[in-house]
Amino acid sequence: MVQWLTFTAGVLTALFALAAYGIRGLGWLLPARNNAPLVLTALGGFAVTWFTVIAISAELGGVVNLEPGGWIAAIASLLPVLGAFALPQERPDADGTKEALKAYIAKPDRIPAPQATSGWVQRAVITAVTIIGLGVFTYGIDTEYGELFVGYLFVVTFAMWAIHTAGLLDRFSALVAANRSFTLAMGFAAAIAFPFTQTDDHYANIGVNILIFGTVALGLNIVVGLAGLLDLGYVAFLGVGAYTAALVSGSEFSTISGVHLPFWASALAGAAASLVFGVLIGAPTLRLRGDYLAIVTLGFGEIFRIAVNNMDGDSGPDVTNGPNGISNIPDLNLLGFNFGQAHDLGGFTLGRFANYYLLMVLIMAIVVLVYTRAADSRIGRSWIAIREDETAATAMGINGFRVKLVAFALGAALAGLAGTVSAHVTYSVVPTPYQFAGSTPPNSAFLLAAVVLGGMGTVAGPLLGAALLYLLPEKLVFLQDKSLLAFGIALILLMRFRPEGIIANRRRQLEFHETGQLDVPKQTTLTDEPAVTKAGA
């Protein structure tokens, strides 16, 4: 399996090398005409080889035990790196080693404009990228052991970095911007295709958990990313939804076990219950500005967990069975389709988790629709205005309290909706996952990290962030108690070098990096002509 990684890195290096050499037909690979992508892919290959060698020797108990093949691979991987660095500088004017080094790893400010392409070529490109993306993503989920996943991360990171410096990412974002709905459709097609590529239902389980986590993160993005409200207890709304669904699921452990609502009703009930809690928490606190909301939501999150822990009939009313939670939640049955059983579909077998995965794709589609439509409307603009400058926003006639409450309640309802599915997926709901911080998602800190890390105010950002943050603890169990440390270091590095998140909102990107933006207007000197000719006329 590791060979695949080194092979991919090698192929990418070779492609960029050939493109840099000027081979006909490969020019599109290097819009920026620079050597940085070559350097970075070579570094990626080098990193993954050396990481493997080190990991194997650690396993074998010392470098001496390494087979000669390992040595050869390690040294061979060094060659492209040296070769890449030996290439002529594309910026001979760069002064100082820091500048020179930067030219090797950074995207140049000026990238030649792309040639116009026809619509179907653009769509073909988007389709191809989606397929490759699905392949890469599936490979990551299917990695069997932690070291392999780390190698995978090395290759993906360096490859993405290389593609970014080559200017390909900019080209692709332009394509996406021009074909927004087509990209969205392709994204969903890829999401639906995922369970069909899996033979082991375990990976569909990871998939459905990522989707739940991602959907909740997207809901939080409305609150944090759009309206700028720091909610530190957001996971409690997921909990409210999950508990509501569990109570009305007909489970024999539910305190109202007689009630068995159909899924659509329990989904609505879960969303509505979360919404009510959202309004209850929001109404008194959203009138205040600043950090009060963060403190109150942090408190609410903890209160929720402690309350459900105690509503067991001893310390409080018997509602949630305390720490034992509500178990034996029956599987969903929609129109005769039993989610608990494996189904054969055109030669593919979809297991239990794959069924729930597809349901979650639907829920996520709803949330994405809600997010994009709300963001691009009068209410979405007023959220962003509040985030940007609350005083100015109220002076423009926005009732700050009201629109913040709408954002808060909407975010809560979406989390509650996701919670209703999660209750069925996990068979049982217990209080422990709904806390502020923990080593596995979802918890409020991880949710917030997914939003910030992925890219605030975007749709793809929180989803990608959620996928990463779910996979890291899942795959890095070999790091054991050091995984949180590694995670923290990774977060700090990312926030240092890419504060706008992996997927940057156009606005945020401009906020953090002034240079290289087309949007920055040229500082023209003022002409004598009065600027209000139209007004004066």
Add this chain to the structure above:
Amino acid sequence: MTTPVLEARGVTMRFGGLTAVRSVDFTVNAGEIVGLIGPNGAGKTTFFNCLTGLYVPTEGTVSYKGTVLPPKPHLVTQAGIARTFQNIRLFANMTVLENVLVGRHTRTKEGLWSALLRGPGFKKAERASEERAMELLEFIGLAHKRDHLARNLPYGEQRKLEIARAMASEPGLLLLDEPTAGMNPQETRATEELVFAIRDKGIAVLLIEHDMRFVFNLSDRVAVLVQGEKLVEGTSDVVQADERVIAAYLGEPFEGDPGEAEAAEVEAAEAAASADAPSTTSSTKGEAK
């Protein structure tokens, strides 16, 4: 012409021991451009904040076209008073067009549901808003920059955009807090034109300025605020000639510690002035007409 748009009655604003605005009576009539001047720290911005509901005045009331306004900024804007800020407060990471669209907030009503369902009514309202916003951008001459982020505009254009954003709420009265601060002479001249053009649209304008030439050129009436009190009010000529105004500006270095003698001097000058020109000038103690 003489129907009052804005009437402030006995507006007082205290911050702890400091009285920033002391029982100011103030009127702006329809179709008027009124200037508000005064040395630094006189309480001009504080007075604006009281008018627009950003501060709840300790005492006094503000009414717009005869109805008393509740001290809530969004309700004041809803009623028809819009403003700009002394330190530009644009939505920096929104585009020029989006900034103006936010200004349309009070004149549109599409809520979350219509945004989610996207019926024909929603699309029509969005289109109408955008058309109106583009008209305003044409008016101030920023239409070609509709998709630029507000933060990337040069300073002068940011000031203009703030005016367009305020005008988007279709106000009957526009409050401008130092609209030419930081502008070069050319831009100041252009702003002068702009203010006249706004008045010609039937919007009354009340503006704070330190650029005296600008204020006296523009204003039908000028009021002088010194240490929170309205000292003089009248036409440009009257205010320019008033000794107390000159004294207030020259006396500024002592502002923090107004000596007994100085106070007496101002008092004397005041008395003298009101004896000289009682018909055109009204001091704070006099009835605002």
